[in-house]
Amino acid sequence: MDAKELIARRIAMELREGSLVNLGIGLPTLVSHYLPPGLDVSFQTENGLIGVEPLPEEGAEDEYLSDAGGRFIGAVPGAASFDSCFSFGLIRGGHLDVTVLGGLQVDERGQLANWTIPGRMIPGMGGAMDLVTGARRVIVAMTHAAKGEPKIVRRCSLPLTSVRRVDLLVTDMAVIAPTERGLELRERAPGIGVEQILAATEARLIVPDDVAEMKLSA
């Protein structure tokens, strides 16, 4: 199983019946492929829809229906469409249960940087700042390190997306819960030891006596 699939499968285990979920572009989108069978979850796309599903088949593209990355999608029966103010009202107003977003850095305070690398490119934050600030639960999906560079750091050097502490961090090596006390190591990926995780992490981790292996199915 590759790193992305592992992360997506583990995050899929976090989603609860009846919840409203917003998946970021890229790796987070994969989460919808690994939902436990029968789980009823609604997916929002911030450009104006609850009830996102993958494009059912080639040729079914609707020129008026895309995800937040501009890719064509489908809409489940019972979907609902709305304008951008309403969509971000859902996000900031406490109506969005979970957002899953990619990350560039997460630090010991549990703060996330994921929208820009100064000097490289100026992409803009899109909806990321609203999502991280407003969602009831923020789950970060990212590789543990980038080409040997730690991404879980003492203090983010990149511009923050929000000062809000994220709720869970899932990487290809570990599950980490940011808390008031700091970053708690909760689970390790199959075949990965605690020492390997510590070596790949710049931030200080709180390590319990027993670190369970990631659960990847119900």
Next chain:
Amino acid sequence: MHKMIALEDAVALIPDGASLLIGGFMGIGSPHRLLGELARQGRRNLSVIANDTARPGFGIGKLIDARAIANLTASHIGTNPTTQQQIIAGDLTVELCPQGTLAERIRAAGSGLGGVLTPTGLGTTVAQGKRTIEIDGRTWLLDLPIAADFALIAAHRADYRCNLDYAMTARNFNPIMAMAGRTVIAEAAEIVPVGVIPPDEVITPGTLVDHLLRRDAANGR
């Protein structure tokens, strides 16, 4: 009241240097015919407020290609490398604004409100130079309204009283912008007899729309 307008005449209303609210998200729900004609007529120095600049050759990307925009307020420009190049070259100034804040700033202007108090952006680079306001122990960021000379919007259907509806995610910023442009020009995929869009399904009432044209399939997207 007769509000139908020819494409050339609609775009001729818009002078160099005008400020434009432009609907659409990555080009989906953008007024493609108006954008193409603005580029063709060589408009310059525009101030554009929009979610994004789509991609080269598409949607607002056509205005970027034509170097028609001098100032841009947007939430995301990462999908258009030409936008990036023009910013780096100093030909285009950009204000990046979180998407939800952008939507509410436009709504505030169109709804007669003096600003938006949001938690989004507090403690980040977007809070620089902005006021914060404390209410009952909680801190909020004050973001100011954004109006414009024109709103260029795209609808799904319009009737001859200019009542508009929208399709799926092509709605996005369009109905919000229809409230905040001093002159509103709407482009609709279909124009239908009055009554076809029932009152309960009208999203933008026709009184808000000043000029209407049909999106011509041949000249559209």
